[in-house]
Amino acid sequence: MDVLSDVLSVLRAGQPRSALVRWHGPWAQQFPPVPNAVGFRAVVQGNCVLLPTGAAPVRLGAGDVVLLPHGRGHVLADSSTTPPTTRASDPAAADFPDSRPLVIADTAGPSTVTLCGAYELAPEGHHPLLQDLPEVIHLDARVDGRTGLRAVLDMLGVELARPGLGTDAAIPALLDMLLLYALRAWFDETRTRQGTGWAAALRDPAIAAALHAIHRKPAHPWTVASLATLAGLSRAPFARRFTELVGQPPVRYLTWWRMTTAARLLRGSDVPLNVIADAVGYHSEFAFAVAFKRQYDTPPGRYRRSTDAIPH
Template sequence: MDVLSDVIAFMRTGRPRSALVAWHAPWAQEFAPVPGAAGLQIVLRGSCWLIRPGDAPVPLAAGDVVFRPHGDGHTLAGSPSPPAVAPACDPDELDYLDDRRFHVDVPADAGPPAAVTLCGGYELDRAFSHPLLNDLPELIHLPAHLGRHPELRSTVDLLATELEHPRLGTDAIVPALLDTLLLHILRAWLDRRPALGATGWAAALNDPATTAALQAMHRDPARPWTVATLAAEAGLSRAPFARRFTALLGQPPLTYLTWWRMTTAARLLRESDAPLHAIAARVGYSSEFAFAGAFKRRYGIAPGRYRRTG
């Protein structure tokens, strides 16, 4: 798979959750911090405010997408200074729009909702945290702009329709759409980064040479890569490639390759019953002994014991 797909596939765990929520004025709802999770809020109708401790309230309009990659707590409210905040919702209540619906108390005489939001949550396995996640800010806000990010908008529309009008197959479609939505959010964020002139993963994935080398490592981690062969994939000579890769990602290419091989091996040990020699070969080690040594240097424990204690 490509780098971004690999990152999501390795970190995502469990079943993503979502809900369509109608808010009636006056309203405010706290969303508690959830370590090891990422959350999103999308305004489908109306407007509201995102409130975070120590920061100025952020106005949100219909079509705005907010992503919190580190599971930080926040409040959604109908005004920047809400009179009262509902207790923090239990993340386990955030689920599909059916008999397990995320409930909001609505006054008997309430009129039309002041806002409708789509809430979502993803569980992330921090044991396989990719440095790309660490580069993400606490808040990614993608304001609605006509004609921008059409794939993201289309996915939002499809997800909202499934949640509002569940049918046969909705339980299969919704998780797939949530994963698609996550990828489109990250794509949109990555597309905005080059103008900032930053280093890090966003800059690396917008650099064709570095991306080509990363794609090669992710596509075939078992290949006996050298700096020279990776430079050839990048279309550069050896020294300029090594300097560019290290400047953008803060580590030499072969250091990242070893990290990725060990991360892949750890995931295989946890999730498969493949023998150690097969896992060693899959991540580029010709002998089980050499693989065990590299794995222990990375995790401080032998592969077999890691599997048994996982």
Template sequence: MDVLSDVVAVTRTGRPRSAHVRWHAPWGQEFASVPGSAGFQVILQGSCWLLPPDAEPVRLLAGDVVFLPHGSGHTLADSPERLMTTPACGLDDHELYDAYASATVDRSGDRGPVTVVLCGAYQLDPSRTHPLLLTLPDLIHLSAHSDRRPALRSAVELLAAELETPRLGTDAVIPALLDTLLLYMLRIWFDEQPARGDTTGWAAALNDPPVTGALHAIHRDPAAPWTVAKLAAEAGLSRARFARRFAMLVGQPPLGYLTWWRMTTAARLLRTTDAPLRSIAAQVGYTSEFALAHAFKRTHGTAPGAYRRNT
């Protein structure tokens, strides 16, 4: 798998929680901060305003997508004045997320202009959050109408069509489309970060072909007997130059990241499969279950067997 697909597969848990809500002005809705989640808002019809934490209000139009990677609290309303002067009203959190995406919740208001929003959250596991996600800003605002984002626009249109006219299979299609939406949001954000020679961090790493080549090699085959020299060959750089470049962009040495990813993969296998420890050790590059157990306990603070029993 590639890096971004692996990051989502490891970090996200459960099904996306979402609601298809139709609001009639005047309206306002508070969304509480939810640690261990990533929130999203997709404006399917009409327009509204978003008040993020500690920032100016943002105008949202039909087709816009807002992603809150760290589950930050925020408010949506039909006008900026209502954001500031009127206590938000509408759905409480339980009512909001208990309504699954294929069911529409209609909030009557005064029968003013209509805004239709798909709002929801992805559940994340804080214990295995990839550092890539930790570097994201609190709020990412993407316009689906940008000519540079046809895939995002298509995903939004497909979601809107399924929600407006549910059919056989809709309950399976919508979670798949929401996963697609998550990957598109992340892909667009990292693709569109400016490339500068002094930039560091995961946005720069994923836009650096040599480092990305080494990362893909690690994620494609974590069990391979990787050395810095072999990863440098994947990157097409000398050993010394590769090691400096990788550490500068990723934030840790190549073999440090390799070990972290192996232990993260082992934890996922322990949690989601019944595979014996010997098999898991082979899948993540350890010659015996004892070698894996030693490395796992050093990283996670508990033995593999205890980890499996307690998750």
């Protein structure tokens, strides 16, 4: 599994939430911050403006997608001058109903249709890839090369507007694809930029090779030397470049990813602890438990029991 796919597989907890919303002007809604979720807004019809807290307005037209990786509070409105209101209609809210069409206000006037939604992050889902993302990512799905993003938006709109047999299965899958295509579009957009962080790490052939190897085989007895050889670099230059781009040394990242993978298995399966330990590179269940407790401040068995009530 490639790194981006692998990371996305551990980000979400439970079902993503979404709604097709028809707004009639004048309108403005305040969306409060949601610290443990990734939000998105996509414009299907019409235009509007997104007003992030403490940041410049973002004007949106049909085909525009906004990703809010850190759950930033914002206002969505027909105009920056319309006074905002707060209604219980935020798909990021815990009490939001199942995905469904939603009409906000029934006054006359031009209408704007948006897809609004949120992905609840898993307890172990705070991957450094997300931490590197800006507060607001604005993408135009009509740009050349983004046909996948546009297609997913169209299919999601159809499923929400006209639910049918299989819609409950289709919507979560389409939301996963939307997040993937949005992140892929952002990575493509930043491809020519210099700097550090995950976008730069995945653009660097040597470091990307090491990351892909760690994610494909977390149980392998990787060392800095073996990862450096795989990357085609000597040990010291590899360790420096990896740490600079990824934000932590290779062995620390390897351990972190092993524990993150273990947490996902504990949260989403009934696989025995000794099998999980072996799957993430620990031949001793005791050594695995010590490493897991060091990262999560709780033994793996207790972690599993504490998440038994969480829907997977």
